Amino acid sequence: MKNFSLxxxxxxxxxxxxxxxxxxxxxxxxxxxxxxxxxxQTAPQPSSKQxxxxxxxxxxxxxxxxxxQIKAIRDRNQPTREANMQRIKQLKQEMxxxxxxxxxxxxxxxxxxxxxxxxxxxxxxxxxxxxxIRAILTPExxxxxxxxxxxxxxxxxxxxxxxxxxxxxxxxSPN
Numbered sequence: 001m002k003n004f005s006l007x008x009x010x011x012x013x014x015x016x017x018x019x020x021x022x023x024x025x026x027x028x029x030x031x032x033x034x035x036x037x038x039x040x041q042t043a044p045q046p047s048s049k050q051x052x053x054x055x056x057x058x059x060x061x062x063x064x065x066x067x068x069q070i071k072a073i074r075d076r077n078q079p080t081r082e083a084n085m086q087r088i089k090q091l092k093q094e095m096x097x098x099x100x101x102x103x104x105x106x107x108x109x110x111x112x113x114x115x116x117x118x119x120x121x122x123x124x125x126x127x128x129x130x131x132x133i134r135a136i137l138t139p140e141x142x143x144x145x146x147x148x149x150x151x152x153x154x155x156x157x158x159x160x161x162x163x164x165x166x167x168x169x170x171x172x173s174p175n
Contacts, residue, residue: 006144056148057133060141077129084122091115
């Protein structure tokens with residue numbers, strides 16, 4: 001008689017949770033990256049948000065030439081970003097289908113590996129765009145951008161920390 005094990009279903013659910021959280025993190029990073037004003041628009045103020053995304057480059061006092069060059073880089077990459085969004089959505093649906101079916105573990109693992117490889121491609125493309133934009137910035141603008149990014153990371157960590165439920169110390173009981 002075979003022993004029934006919960007290990008495989010638990011692994012599949014854990015894999016699904018990781019996948020969903022990974023996609024939730026990856027997708028917003030490719031959204032809203034085309035927020036540099038066109039020549040007929042004014043530059044957004046540092047606190048302005050467009051589509052829920054505040055462009056840190058708006059705080060760098062870019063020259064018109066820098067703005068044009070960066071816009072061209074982002075415009076060239078826009079079709080790829082849109083295709084990546086669709087592909088992520090498709091892969092997520094395929095994974096959901098596998099998880100809700102009687103698919104073998106190796107099929108789920110293969111889909112997970114496919115998703116991870118695709119996310120790596122997206123990260124590489126994002127790095128390539130970042131390096132191209134970085135080459136346009138002055139050393140002072142790079143430094144300011146680095147500080148803005150660090151402040152955003154710190155603020156995010158602070159917000160995430162405040163979302164954790166309050167817990168009591170191990171040797172204390174709630175009254």
